[in-house]
Amino acid sequence: MNEVTKIDGIGSSVRRTEDKKFLTGKGRYTDDINKPGQVQAYFLRSDVAHAEIKSIDTKAAQSAPGVVGVFTGSDIAADKIGGPICGWVVPCRDGSSTKEPPHPLLAQGKVRFVGDAVAVVVAETMEQAKSAAELIDVDYNELTPVVDFVNADKGAQIHEEVPNNCYFDWELGDESATNKAIESAAKVVKLSVRNNRLVPNAMEPRSALAEYDSLDESYTLHTTSQNPHLTRLVLAAFMFAIPESKLRVIAPDVGGGFGSKIYVYIEEAVCVWASKKIGRPVKWTADRTQAFLTDCHGRDHVNDVQLALDDNNKIIGLRVDTVCNLGAYLSAFSVVVPTILHGTLLSGQYDIPAIYTNVKGMATNTVNVDAYRGAGRPEATYLLERTMETAAKEVGMDPAEFRRINFIPKDAFPYQTQVALQYDIGDYEPHLDKAMEMIDYSNFEKRRAEAAKRGMYRGIGMSSYIEACGLAPSAVVGALGGRVGQWESASVRVNPTGTISVFTGSHSHGQGHATTFAQIVADKLGIPMENVEVIHGDTDKTPFGMGSYGSRSLASGGSAISKAVDKIINKSKKIAAHLLEASEDDIDFKDGKFVVGGTDKEKAFGEIALAAYVPHNYPLETLEPGLEENAFYDPTNFVFPSGTHIAEVEIDPATGVVEVVDWAACDDFGNLVNPMIVEGQVHGGIAQGIGQALLEDAHYDENGQLLTASYMDYCMPRADDLPSFKVGYTNTPCTHNDLGVKGCGEAGAIASPPALINAVIDALSPLGVTDMSMPATPQKVWKAIQESQSVAAE
């Protein structure tokens, strides 16, 4: 047993057990599932960004071949079906709350972005539905689109309920103390940065298959969701006003989410509605163009930063004024991302005595913006770490040393920041030191000089990030405007032969939960991992759960599993005590065996399981038979992963091409359950961060047309854009969960963009370049070099 624990338990890089089906093309995604009598839905979408709908004529479409039904917003309104809701709101500076305009399932009177659904055609085949949709005649009265979110307050009003196109104007921190610090500072470093807009691009486009059973008046929805229970809750309680028991939501294999599949989208709701209306199962699957146009985008901030320093280059204050683009409608977490998940992170790893931030969330005629891998934390880290590097250069300090003197010292934990969060634990110098060692920081100037001989500009840049994930205690979430809890659930069922079925409220869409969660159970029970099966993603099977986002699955979902297993062990001890005729207090559980302390009397875990289900010799008077426990785990705090990433680049001045030549990532994720899976998460996160920093940019033109609506123009990172990553760890175990774990899913995407842009600027610093916006495309870098040379020539 000892050996099994060593191979399969916590800390082992076990290969992912779920990969066999994915690698052999046997994954079963929503679009792979078909029902007898199924019909296809196709959405006619607005091709203009902002317009009143004067009329919609669906007559020709209704009688087109294969058409089963054509519906518009008025049909939805007639049935009183509500739209998606906002899951988290914040108060405004003027005392009002976030403005929440309705988001109809199909446009009612107005379209607000290119891609807004105007009508749905349901037909026998997708091609018939598309052909019929071409016959629908929509007469628009076009309005001036609002695209530039920084000036959206001056644009045409998009929603009646949202004056000046401002959903909210929120603040956090002590404004007067911060301004005082800035006024009295020896130096104030000012920087304006833009966090570029991204398209999530999950490999599997969104899909939904809804089926209505008229006999028991219930619905089954297969959908691409990161959190099927939340989808059920929102659809049942807020949109359809039906009992939750009458809606089963299944999120089968889901091919990536990155945040974009957290929310309830209008398409899945329309499929549910239409399945009853038509009386046949209704399927919809997005093509890639629809994914570009209608999946919630990410980021899209502009941040003005002022960092106040004293004579010793210690930070004495930080002010950040942010304007962010939330798009045409408020999506579920669109408000919390740029506020609670952004403003509270502004202290970073630093001891900052005064912080103030103001965030304005703007409406525009672009698709909704919501959480995308990191969600608020990348934006906070980007502005802070760009400012830290800029400040170091301005005061003439090595960026590492400037960070070091401003780090929260390791004896200051728990550390109360000036922006609400209390960090339970951390130790920042070790990961800075280790990352510097991994990339051979001390010899960088030699490498720069060698590159210069080849005509290349070499640069190095770093980023010391912190993130808050998990997320938080439900009471705190509620106090901050959240409308959901943030606990996670688990049900652990011991089968009679001692195998285990784990039902988790977390949802895996690539994270490897089937492996990681099984390792936790195997480790705690001392049984082989292959005896543990993990079930997720079906509201009829799993306990109510909050799903997966915000790097919460292990810290919250794993903790719930751990708690349920503890209950199993406690009950098993009682059974063992009975079987071994000993006192419960004398039973020790180790390596899968219950032993009477100081004796050789023992029962294996399997024997206990059998006794629980075949209770012939069992304390039935005091103990229920069976061995199955539920747990709901509500975290007592966020978890706070941190780390330092260092990027090294070479720039070809002739073309402006930035090559990422080296990368060191040293992260503190607390204890690691499966280091291989963690490393994969780090790699993927960095790849996405490099994508944001060098390649990706969602670009709308002034008419609100998405110009980057395909892979012809939207540049995703590819393997040959990436270096081999050097990955290392430090460990300060989380103090408030049993596993001592933090979260690793988003860290790479949070840490990497500022490190990379800092490296690009460092490379070009001999030319006098001090700023570079994301993405640092070849054209942009080349232009910066040209401009610096023409300045030099003057």
Next chain:
Amino acid sequence: MYSTKYIKPNSTSEALEAIKSMGEGKFLAGGMTLIPTLKQRLASPDGLVDISGCDLDSISDEGDTIKIGAMTKHASVAESGLVNKAIPALAKLADGIGDRQVRNRGTLGGSVANNDPSACYPSAVLALKAIVHTNTRSIQADEFFTGMFETALEENEIIEAISFSKPTKANYVKFPNPASRYAMVGVFVAQFNDGVRVAVTGAGEGGVFRHAEMEAALSSNYNADALSALEISSEGLISDLHASPEYRANLIKEMTKRAVV
């Protein structure tokens, strides 16, 4: 896509018969552009005439030229011993088009007939003094490309093969569009006894073009240094999200320098 007829004849003459029988028919070669266009419902031809069965995929050494059948796939050109020996730059170009899947579907004739301004092959056709053989005539490269997505091909004219002249030296260097990896600028440089030809793809508003100044400079001195003093005009160059005309002008010069080795 809209439903459409599909015919796969066994010879070019049958193909011509088939296309004449349709109102608005389209020849289908590798389908690398046409099929995505159909899938997006951006075209609705009455029928497709697939010419992959018309025996147009041979590669032969004709002395001064290498003759390649129109339906020869990029991968076949890239792997061809004849091409690698006589015009390695052409094999290199073919090996750099798209990805493995595209190279095993896409064809020389399809690419040249489509004349996408970002396609690689047109630059080789122009720089290597190629002759485009059709079912009715032979067209000199300099007369073939007439504008973006436009060629001298007439209705119901099929490219059967292309003959590429063997240069004394040649090279193709492209700067890929970061997103699509089509040529944002691709330069084919070919040296012949009577001078140097430089063809630029990916950059011109009118599609592929020859660059007279660089040809003159390299004809007198086949060396990257010969280009240093040249000012490349940005006039007539494509402007898009990824590259301004000025940036493309810079890349034209830079890629040409890198091609001259």
